[in-house]
Amino acid sequence: MYFLLSHLSLVDFCYSTIIVPKMLANISSKDKAISFLGCVVQFYLFCTCVVTEIFLLAAMAYDRFVAVCSPLLYMVTMSQKLRMVLVSSCYLCGTVCSLIHLCLALEISSYRSNVINHFYCDLLPLLSLACSDVTVNELFLYIV
Template identity: 70%
Template structure:
């Protein structure tokens, strides 16, 4: 398909991260390493929570789903990106692009809502510790997680059915590493203002609702902490919230920058770096953030690994 000819497309050519073959190979090795760490970190976190009885509370139930979403998010993007580097044609069918974007949208939006649910969970744990098990019942927590997945599925379906309804493109060559909306909208021949409005509206709605829940939850947490007389109690409350706040700032910051800004500020190279960060790097960082800053998680890891170390020391 030649540049400047407007027509429908059956496949796209994804140029990837770089046009230089040597740099592409190097970047592929780097992201293969990142993906390996992501898989081990998130699946390891799920395993630790599952086998450690002291972590069988609903706070860590939400951590488990966050790790599952991060693992799926990275798996949807990275293997295809690495395979695309080895493929000379770098072609991917339009239907496959839609499926990839649909699944990626579910993972991202689920994480957005799940972080808000975790903020609410933290506020109940700190503000109403005696009523925590009553409020955060098994049925209620399962309902919250189900709502996360359901809302994400519906939102991603809206993007697929409306935002991607583009009749023709100027080119099927996409200077990107996966099938994302901004680079596709930039190649559209027709007016895509309605498509952009759909993206902006759905994303902004999800962001506004979840950020309001997060801010309200942390306002109650702050009030409760300021009323605490014990320095130990304050330190414990801060340790519970520190890792979650870090994850929120990093993740929501990139989402807001990428999707909730005017189209006139669009920069392909900047967007490529930002998208790479929240789709590949953040899923690797989240297990490190939650495990290194969480005393219960570190204690569970010690219980799992220390006996094995002592066993090797005794027999070898």
């Protein structure tokens, strides 16, 4: 349990290191612009943290299920190897899903404006600016 909690706290720490520096820079300066590359990198890293956190929470739910339903076999069932596989698969799935989100967001042909009224680059503000059809993006957003 503590192994999964430590990885969850690491992912939560990554949230703040991704969003807060740019947010503080926007608050303290008049220039609130972000470059396209900066937006892409921030979106990818933020999306990776979000999806990884969701998968880690699912792994923690399985861990608690095993601990409650079979407490005497918990150490045998949830071995160190299985916990390592669970955590690494959470990071892998988070990376792959966010890469798919990024590729789908980059396929949007044009945007109405280059100004995002949000303090960080997220998928929903980007989709609201799109001129082309974004149903595939929205469908994948609901699936993952």
